[in-house]
Amino acid sequence: MWSCGPLNGTAGAEDQPLCQQFHLALSVLSLLYLLLGVPVGLAYNALLVLVNLCDQGGMTMPDVYFVNMAVAGVVLSALAPVHLLGPTTSGWALWGFSSEAHVTLLVLSNVSALVTTYSTALLSLDCYIERALPRTHMSSAYNTRHVCGFVWGGALLTSFSSLLFYICSHVAARATECSQMQHTEAADAIMVLIGYVVPALAALYALVLLSRIWKEDTPLDRDAGRLDPSAHRLLVATVCTQFGLWMPHYLTLLGHTLLAFRGRPVDGRPLGVLLFSKDLSRLLAFSSSCVTPLLYRYISRTFPGRLRRLVKKMHCGRQSCSPDQAGVQQVMA
Incomplete structure (x- = not known):
């Protein structure tokens, strides 16, 4: 699937076996993700959305953000x-499509990526607000x-830059305003700044604020309206997972942008390393769509109970369950 073609003629013979081993490992990991990770991501994200939408009265603030990330995860998994x-891979492609379809898929992936990172950042900020001001409605x-x-709307507006660069690539001969907008490196730089740097700094700031009051024990901690302690563990795991898996992808975009702006030709060995890093970082980024719902499934204390109630409701069907059976199940729980 991935070959060492970009390195031919530039790398020594001793580098070829190592290159082939790396690309073979990357091919195996990619196939495993496509065979296992994509179905798991689609199933768990859809299950997360279904359980929360069927029990909207029991949804808390973190649940809404995780539903938002699950919808974006479904798009990324698809x-x-x-x-x-x-055709965006560095090796041979199993299919090809027109430039219009390529830009459409690129915009959809950028929108989903922005929704995921910003939902994670806003989740951490709202968790700090809930911790510092437990009785507020903010x-x-x-x-x-x-x-x-608003997050989805902002993501669509931010991804408009990709469409703008595509339009300018076709009308540059007739519009002088597009003469400086014929390179996708500028769009990549915008995505790095807005799509990763800004939400990463916001999430880091929220975690620092949370760490200051994390060990403070106040009478408000015993309020029934406060978040479950598992929500804080879920928050830390989600922030570290999301920004950790997306960081290589944005670093690759940043490296390609810097090389293009400095006027260095991207060929030979740098091209092979860059293409390999791009493929690996893309695999890590897409894997976040199946890791987040698994974290939510195994760390959240409320999700298993709501899932059992949904299964019980679907099992009963149109015939309502008897009150005695429901009461016995509540006592067992």
Whole structure:
């Protein structure tokens, strides 16, 4: 799937076996993700959305953000085979498509990536607000739903730069304003700044603030309205996972942008290393779509109970379950 073609003629013979081993390992990992990670990501993300939407009254502020990330995860999981096996890979592609389809898929993946990172950053900020001001309504589930709507709108506006560069590549001969917008490196630089640096700094700032009051024990900690302690562990795991898996992808975009702006030709050995890093970072980025719902499944204390209630409700069907059976199950729980 991935070859050492870009290195031919530039690397020594002693580098070829090592290159082939790296690309073979990357091919195996990519195929494993496509065979296992994509179905798991689609199934668990869809299950996360279904359970929360069927129990909207029991949704808390973190649940709304995780539903938002699950919807973006479904899109990323669906686009993973196209990006990992399509013409954007460094090796041979199993299929090809027009430039219009390529830009459309690129915009969809950028929007989903932005929604994922910004939802993670806003989740950490709202968790700090809930911790510092437990009785405020600023971090309620009702307000969070509206915030998630703004996140999707902002992601669409930010991804508009990709469409703008594509349009200018076709009308540059007739519009002088597009003469400086014929390179995708500028769009990559915008994505690095807005898509990763800004939300990463916001999440880091929120974690620093949370660390200062994490061990403070106040009477408000015993309020029933406060978040479950497992939500804090889930927050840390989600922030570290999301930004850790997306960091190589944005670092690769940043490296390609810097090389292009400095006027260095990207060929030979640098091209092979860059293409290999790009493929590996893309694989790590797409794998985040299946890791996050698994974290939510095994760390959240409320999700297993709501999942059992949903299964019980679906099992009963149109016939309502008897009150005695429901009461016995509540006592068993």
